Each structure stands twice: as structure tokens, then as C-alpha cells.
Amino acid sequence: MYTDVLKNLETKMQKTINSYKEDLKTIRAGRANPALLDNLSIDYYGTQTPLNQVSTINVAEARLLTIQPWDVSTISAIEKSILQSNLGITPSNDGKIIRLPFPALTEERRRDLAKLVRQYAENAKVALRNSRREAMDAIKKLEKNSEISEDELRTGEQEIQDLINKYTAEIDSITKTKEDELMEI
CATH class of the missing domain: 1.10.132.20 (Ribosome-recycling factor)
Structure with a gap:
């Protein structure tokens, strides 16, 4: 029973x-891992949307993630979300792609x-x-x-x-x- x-x-x-x-x-261990961004969401036309549903996330190098948004107008919202996430990473962009360099811990x-x-x-x-x-x-x-x-x-x-x-x-x-x-x- x-x-x-x-x-x-x-x-x-x-x-x-x-x-x-x-x-x-979600805890980074010195190398780029797309799973770190799984909990991030952005304000996408008034709706909180997971980052992986509005962009493509790739590991370009061992210590570099690239985020390519499908809608270029969301770049600033994505950067804002990353900065507020307390990941300790500062994003940079060239107008089309956001790069997240992972510094050594x-x-x-x-x-x-x-x-x-x-x-x-x-x-x-x-x-x-x-x-x-x-x-x-x-x-x-x-x-x-x-x-x-x-x-x-x-x-x-x-x-x-x-x-x-x-x-x-x-x-x-x-x-x-x-x-x-x-x-x-």
C-alpha cells in the first residue's frame, strides 16, 4: 500500500x-555555453519572449557566443536583457550580430x-x-x-x-x- x-x-x-x-x-564555467542564456527573455512587441525564440545562438569559439536576432530591431532589448541577467558578460554588436566574449574567470x-x-x-x-x-x-x-x-x-x-x-x-x-x-x- x-x-x-x-x-x-x-x-x-x-x-x-x-x-x-x-x-x-546556467552557471558559466569559463567557456561559452548557449544554455547560459536559456532563462533570458526579452520584451518582444510587448510580450516577454525567451531569447532562443527570437534569435539564433551559436558558439563561435570556445569563449565566444554569437546571437543573431531574426529581427534586427530587437538587438537593444537583447543587450539590455543580457546586462540585467548578472552573467558578468558585456555584449557587443555590429548592428546584425551580438557577440558575448567570455573572459577568463x-x-x-x-x-x-x-x-x-x-x-x-x-x-x-x-x-x-x-x-x-x-x-x-x-x-x-x-x-x-x-x-x-x-x-x-x-x-x-x-x-x-x-x-x-x-x-x-x-x-x-x-x-x-x-x-x-x-x-x-
């Missing part, structure tokens, strides 16, 4: 891990990015703990309604704790890998 609760919990925890990985893609910027990685990790862990609390409440409710026995409740609680330990360890591993990547460049 409580196995449905466990399956639901594992699905939620996997979604949390996937979301955390997506968040990490300074030691201070690396530390700031590592701190941001740890903040994202903590947010993911909080989401895991919230999922655990919901699952614990669900199986306690099953036991209260006499749908499962007290022994099944204890077994379920232990399995929930094992799941959270597994996914917390995975977050720690991903975090360590990303921090190492940031610090060695």
Missing part, C-alpha cells in the same frame, strides 16, 4: 535532481559561482526534505486509517529515509563535480 507513496516520492526526488542540474547549466568570481552552486544545492535539498515530509505524512495517514500496519509504517519510514539519503548524496556529488569544474579552469 505504501509502495505507491514511495514511487511518487522517488518521482518527485528525480524531478528535483533534474531541476537542480538545469539550474547548474577571476578567483573572486569563481568563489562567487561556487557559492551560488552551494545555494542551488541547498535549495534542492530543501525540496527533497519537503517531499520526504509529504511522504511521511501520507504513510502516517495510511496507518491512522488502518490501511497499513504499524510495522509497515516503520518499514516505509525507513525506506523513505533511505531514498532521501540516496538523493542527497547525489546532489552532493553533482555539487562537488561542478565546484571542481569551476575552480580548476
Whole structure:
């Protein structure tokens, strides 16, 4: 009976891990990566539109992204969005293409990015703990309604704790890998 609760919990925890990985893609690690611009949107004729829906984004070199808007009139809005995004990159344009040169990361910027990685990790862990609390409440409710026995409740609680330990360890591993990547460049 409580196995449905466990399956639901594992699905939620996997979604949390996937979301955390997506968040990490937005942190630049010294080289150009179009995923850094995934969360940017511009005011396109009165509508907030994702940048990748109004332009072509390419990696021209290891440390250079190019953005070619389909409508040249959006160049200033794209530049404004990039400057407000706190990416630490200053765009330049030639009237048709915006270039984003990625400077080498300074030691201070690396530390700031590592701190941001740890903040994202903590947010993911909080989401895991919230999922655990919901699952614990669900199986306690099953036991209260006499749908499962007290022994099944204890077994379920232990399995929930094992799941959270597994996914917390995975977050720690991903975090360590990303921090190492940031610090060695």
C-alpha cells in the first residue's frame, strides 16, 4: 500500500535532481555555453519572449557566443536583457550580430559561482526534505486509517529515509563535480 507513496516520492526526488542540474547549466564555467542564456527573455512587441525564440545562438569559439536576432530591431532589448541577467558578460554588436566574449574567470568570481552552486544545492535539498515530509505524512495517514500496519509504517519510514539519503548524496556529488569544474579552469 505504501509502495505507491514511495514511487511518487522517488518521482518527485528525480524531478528535483533534474531541476537542480538545469539550474547548474546556467552557471558559466569559463567557456561559452548557449544554455547560459536559456532563462533570458526579452520584451518582444510587448510580450516577454525567451531569447532562443527570437534569435539564433551559436558558439563561435570556445569563449565566444554569437546571437543573431531574426529581427534586427530587437538587438537593444537583447543587450539590455543580457546586462540585467548578472552573467558578468558585456555584449557587443555590429548592428546584425551580438557577440558575448567570455573572459577568463577571476578567483573572486569563481568563489562567487561556487557559492551560488552551494545555494542551488541547498535549495534542492530543501525540496527533497519537503517531499520526504509529504511522504511521511501520507504513510502516517495510511496507518491512522488502518490501511497499513504499524510495522509497515516503520518499514516505509525507513525506506523513505533511505531514498532521501540516496538523493542527497547525489546532489552532493553533482555539487562537488561542478565546484571542481569551476575552480580548476
